[in-house]
Amino acid sequence: MLEIRNLTKSYGDILALDRFSLDLGKGEVLGLLGPNGAGKTTLISILAGTLADFSGTVTFQGRNLFADRALKNRLGIVPQDMAFYDELSAMDNLLFWGGLYDVPRAELKRRAAELLERVELAGRAKEPVKKFSGGMKRRLNTAIGLLHHPDLLLLDEPTVGIDVQAKVSILDIIRNAGASGTAVIFTTHQLAEVETTCSRIAIMDHGRILAQGTLDELVRIVGERDIVEITGEFAAGPFSEALQDIAGDGIELLSVADNLASLAVAATEQIPRIMDRLFRRKLAVTDLKIKSPNLETVFLKLTGRSLRD
Ligand SMILES: Nc1ncnc2c1ncn2[C@@H]1O[C@H](COP(=O)(O)OP(=O)(O)O)[C@@H](O)[C@H]1O
Ligand SMILES: [Mg+2]
Structure with missing residues (x-):
């Protein structure tokens, strides 16, 4: 339904998208997980039509997304920066934004009421948006994105800076949209959300x-190994050097930063060997945790960075 091919976008010297390609089917919910600066907003902005000067192609429902204006009506967009009329009520905001699409007025009203219910704002529908909390605004923003029953919903970090309840509610909306056949791409740097x-x-x-893949498929990238997370008073360089000659031999350095390193080991019997090397180099270990591989480990292995950076 959506085929993105080789999207490339630079801002001066910065290559924000580098031959980005992706396929998405009807009703699929794709979590696009990436650290700050990965290019998530750039991708969403290009798909939303708010960013120019890029190369690559996007085919949506068999047609060129950028050439066919009618296709834009099939997209629902929830940008990171929200646009509302603060003085208008939640309902009036929905009717205003919905009016930009070709939805008959009566249908639009019915749909707006239904969505306000779904995002748990029905009781506040008549209040001006300026009275809303960040979480309420985000939920309203999500409702606006869904007003015209889009076939593809794009959300850029929809859960940043909102309370837990609003977060749960937005993730529910995303799941429901997928279940009702809307394909979804949402960007995040929260592992738990995509899981x-x-x-x-x-x-x-x-x-x-x-x-990319299902959670299980991604976790298999790290394989049936144990993850050893070591905290201590060491710099990244000496730490890597200390383990240089045993790395590869059933031990893989997934990521090494100052004071924190993650390793994958074929067996926990390897741990004394690791500790011995660190001890000999006088690298102090203050904590050592053994974990099963999870999405975070995969992320570390692939990007060399922790999402918490
Ligand atoms: N308007 C801009 N001008 C210059 N550089 C930009 C601009 N927008 C984004 N960038 C750069 O492009 C890269 C990707 O940014 P962005 O798409 O915002 O990433 P993300 O949303 O994943 O944090 C980053 O290196 C960022 O600094
Ligand atoms: Mg962003």
């Missing part, structure tokens, strides 16, 4: 997808 909400996860960094 619980998506049918597919794509990990992106430096403007391209590094890996």
Whole structure:
């Protein structure tokens, strides 16, 4: 239904999207997971038609998304920066934005009321938006994106800066949209969200997808190994050097930063060997945790960075 091919976008010297390609089917919910600066907003902005000067193609429902204006009506967009009329009520905002699409007025009203119910704002429908909290605004924004029953819903970090309840509500809306046949791409840098909400996860960094699949498929990238997370008083360089000659031999350095390193080991019997090398170099270890591989480990392995950076 959506085929993105080789989207490339630079801002001066910065390559924000680097031959980005992706396929999405009807009703699929794709979580696009990437650290700050990965290119998520750039991608959403290009698809939303708010960013020019790029190369590559996007085919949506068999047609060129950028050439066919009618296709734009099939997209629902929830940008990171919200646009409302603060003085208008939630309902009037919905009717205003919905009026930009070709939805008959009566149908629009019915739909607006139904969506306000779904985003748990029905009781506040008549209040001016300026009285709303950040979470309420975000929910209203999501409702606006769904007003015209889009076939593809794009949300850019829809859960940033809102309370837990609003977050749960937005993730529910995303899941429901997928279940009713709307394809969804939502960007986030929250691992837990994609684990619980998506049918597919794509990990992106430096403007391209590094890996994609279901959660299980992604976790298999790290394999049936244990993850050893070491905290201590060491710099990244000496730490890597200390383990240089045993790395590869059942031990893989997934990521090494100052004071924190993650390793994948074939067996926990490897741990004394690791500790011995660190001890000999006088690198102090203050904490050592053994974990099962999870999405975070995969992310570390692929990007070399923690999402919490
Ligand atoms: N308007 C802009 N001008 C210059 N550089 C930009 C602009 N917008 C984004 N960038 C750069 O492009 C890269 C991708 O940014 P962005 O798409 O916002 O990433 P994300 O949304 O994943 O944080 C970053 O290096 C960012 O600094
Ligand atoms: Mg962004």
